[in-house]
Amino acid sequence: MTLTWYRKWRPQSYADVVGQDHVVLSLQRALQKNLIGHAYLFCGPRGVGKTTMARLLAKSVNCLSPINDDRNLPSPCGNCQNCQAFDQGNILDVVEIDAASNRGIDDIRVLREKVHLSPLQGKFKIYIIDEVHMLTKEAFNALLKTLEEPPVHVIMILATTDIGKVPDTIISRCQRFDFHLIPNSVLANYLLSVSKKEKLELTQGGASMLADVASGSGRDALSLLQQVSVNDGILDESIISDQLGFVPPDHVKQMLELAALDEKNKGLMVWKEWFNKGIDPEQSIRFVLRILSDLINLAPSNRDSEILANLTIDQLLGASEEWGWALRQIRFHPEPYLPIAIAFSATVRLWVNSDKNKKSSITQKQIPVVEQKFIAENHKNNETSTLSVVSWKPGDKEQELWSKFIDDIKPRNRTLAAVLQNAQLLEIQNGDQPHLVVGVRFPFHRDRLQEIKNRVILENSLKNLTGVDYQLRCNLVVSAADSGSVRTDLLEATKEIFAA
Numbered sequence: 001m002t003l004t005w006y007r008k009w010r011p012q013s014y015a016d017v018v019g020q021d022h023v024v025l026s027l028q029r030a031l032q033k034n035l036i037g038h039a040y041l042f043c044g045p046r047g048v049g050k051t052t053m054a055r056l057l058a059k060s061v062n063c064l065s066p067i068n069d070d071r072n073l074p075s076p077c078g079n080c081q082n083c084q085a086f087d088q089g090n091i092l093d094v095v096e097i098d099a100a101s102n103r104g105i106d107d108i109r110v111l112r113e114k115v116h117l118s119p120l121q122g123k124f125k126i127y128i129i130d131e132v133h134m135l136t137k138e139a140f141n142a143l144l145k146t147l148e149e150p151p152v153h154v155i156m157i158l159a160t161t162d163i164g165k166v167p168d169t170i171i172s173r174c175q176r177f178d179f180h181l182i183p184n185s186v187l188a189n190y191l192l193s194v195s196k197k198e199k200l201e202l203t204q205g206g207a208s209m210l211a212d213v214a215s216g217s218g219r220d221a222l223s224l225l226q227q228v229s230v231n232d233g234i235l236d237e238s239i240i241s242d243q244l245g246f247v248p249p250d251h252v253k254q255m256l257e258l259a260a261l262d263e264k265n266k267g268l269m270v271w272k273e274w275f276n277k278g279i280d281p282e283q284s285i286r287f288v289l290r291i292l293s294d295l296i297n298l299a300p301s302n303r304d305s306e307i308l309a310n311l312t313i314d315q316l317l318g319a320s321e322e323w324g325w326a327l328r329q330i331r332f333h334p335e336p337y338l339p340i341a342i343a344f345s346a347t348v349r350l351w352v353n354s355d356k357n358k359k360s361s362i363t364q365k366q367i368p369v370v371e372q373k374f375i376a377e378n379h380k381n382n383e384t385s386t387l388s389v390v391s392w393k394p395g396d397k398e399q400e401l402w403s404k405f406i407d408d409i410k411p412r413n414r415t416l417a418a419v420l421q422n423a424q425l426l427e428i429q430n431g432d433q434p435h436l437v438v439g440v441r442f443p444f445h446r447d448r449l450q451e452i453k454n455r456v457i458l459e460n461s462l463k464n465l466t467g468v469d470y471q472l473r474c475n476l477v478v479s480a481a482d483s484g485s486v487r488t489d490l491l492e493a494t495k496e497i498f499a500a
């Protein structure tokens, strides 16, 4: 059986650790000054190197002749008796405990008895407790006693992916280090260096793609690389996406360009095609989110797509919110295509501004017969629903309040602000029950504004701005300007069902 690459390429020295420089430097400096703690807490997401770092620390404190590395900081020599025993996995002074399967008080009691035994080979005995948050309350209490009075030869290293479940009493006894997701570019470079050693022809694009899929986890990145390494020849994005069943990120970007170009039907057809081909929808959404996040972080002049370059931060954040929603839905949805179609349609709406809408609005004549029929039926329904055609234009004062309101919400909740920007002020009533009516074009916008936590934010802001306890009400509307060419398609109908 071949060794998994995650184990094969596990860092043997601090210089090999990927993407956790802040932790590496702190630990090495402490080693340099001989300030070794008795209890450490490593927290952070899975697969980012917590256990690896714990082992490396164990190796360095027991190394018989530590060397100085390129940064002139201490590192295990790799040659002494202890380092070699460690690398071969024959070290008796390092005990690893998986708290997920040894979570009870008895397991920790055994540990408490054992900690008094002296180390056999090195200076220290190191206990690494992985997933420490899984311990029971009683086990934590027992562990606390050991942490309060640790024998001088003992180092406890606790690792967790869920710091929220570790009691404060434990946290306060430890030196805490927070591990981060490994940035995409760092992970990609790491994959390129491993490929070199494995004699693989991985392209830069292929490396970026694998790093993307691994979403910051070094362990996942290596296991994906191992998976695609069975292919001969060049490993580029198309080979990798074929093998892993993904749509290449640049195709995903083109799909987003369709949204910005107001090509909703084309975009939906593209998704349908991908689905028919059996792509991994969850991964595709992750690519969408990655692209959006890159766009948010880049100034328009640095964005590599001309079509997406002029999107505002609010438009991008609004779209991110929609795709994030789709990602949460898709795992449990009986029809995974629908959350994607809904998110895509919402993106088109958020990105295509009203001026452009007017310019590209389609006359009745141009709408295919099937759609005309649908619209006719829909309009019939509208007469009895809350959908109303709006013609009221707010005065300057009202308009000013509306703008201030949106500005006030923006720093608190960008998504809500984006919804308000797509909505319009319909009415302000100052009587017995002061209220403000907002017109929104989509049910999911209405629902978002009406969520209790959101209403608190919105109504508090109105109170701050006006001194009046306005209640916020929402109506579904079609603006007078585009009511002549309203296109309510099946997807919006679907959305209405899901939003209800």
Ligand SMILES: [Zn+2]
Pocket (backbone or CB within 6 Å): 062, 063, 064, 065, 066, 076, 077, 078, 079, 080, 081, 082, 083, 084
């Ligand atoms: Zn050594």
